[in-house]
Amino acid sequence: RVPPEFVGLDRFEARKKIIERLKATGLLEKVEPHQHAVRHCYRCDTVVEPRLSDQWFVKMKPLAEPVLAAYRDGRFRIVPERWRATFEHWMENIRDWNISRQLWWGHRIPVFTCTKCKHTWADREDPKQCPKCRGPVVQ
Numbered sequence: 673r674v675p676p677e678f679v680g681l682d683r684f685e686a687r688k689k690i691i692e693r694l695k696a697t698g699l700l701e702k703v704e705p706h707q708h709a710v711r712h713c714y715r716c717d718t719v720v721e722p723r724l725s726d727q728w729f730v731k732m733k734p735l736a737e738p739v740l741a742a743y744r745d746g747r748f749r750i751v752p753e754r755w756r757a758t759f760e761h762w763m764e765n766i767r768d769w770n771i772s773r774q775l776w777w778g779h780r781i782p783v784f785t786c787t788k789c790k791h792t793w794a795d796r797e798d799p800k801q802c803p804k805c806r807g808p809v810v811q
Contacts, residue, residue: 677689677693678690683721691703726772727770727772727773728770728771728772728781728783729768729769729770729771729772730768730769730771731768732766732767732768732769733766736763736764736766737763739763740760740763740764743759743760743763780811781794782794782795782796782811783811784798784799784809784810784811785809785810785811786802786804786805786807786808786809787807787808787809787810788802788805788807788808789802789804789805789807791803791804791805798811
């Protein structure tokens, strides 16, 4: 999703070129200093740049509702009892679960995309080609 002229550029060089392009196309209103919190690496103290990417989430509310109902019906109990309120609060306010976090040790999600027709699917086995168009596949 990166325009070809920005692919592989150092972040500072890319920012300069983006500003130049916005100016050239008349889309830049102004440039001004802006103070904000910037995270730094705990090891080397370099700036940690956010990188937007598509993510996969599991909707948790439909899974939490029957669990909470089973708990309230007495089909199971929480031990020790002092965690009852915490459990109920967690189940009542559950958030969707991001299963595609890009962790370096990450769990492999078996989802594949055809580079030719853009078909996306999950599979138990590593496919050799796209089931729709027989195109090449990436994970």
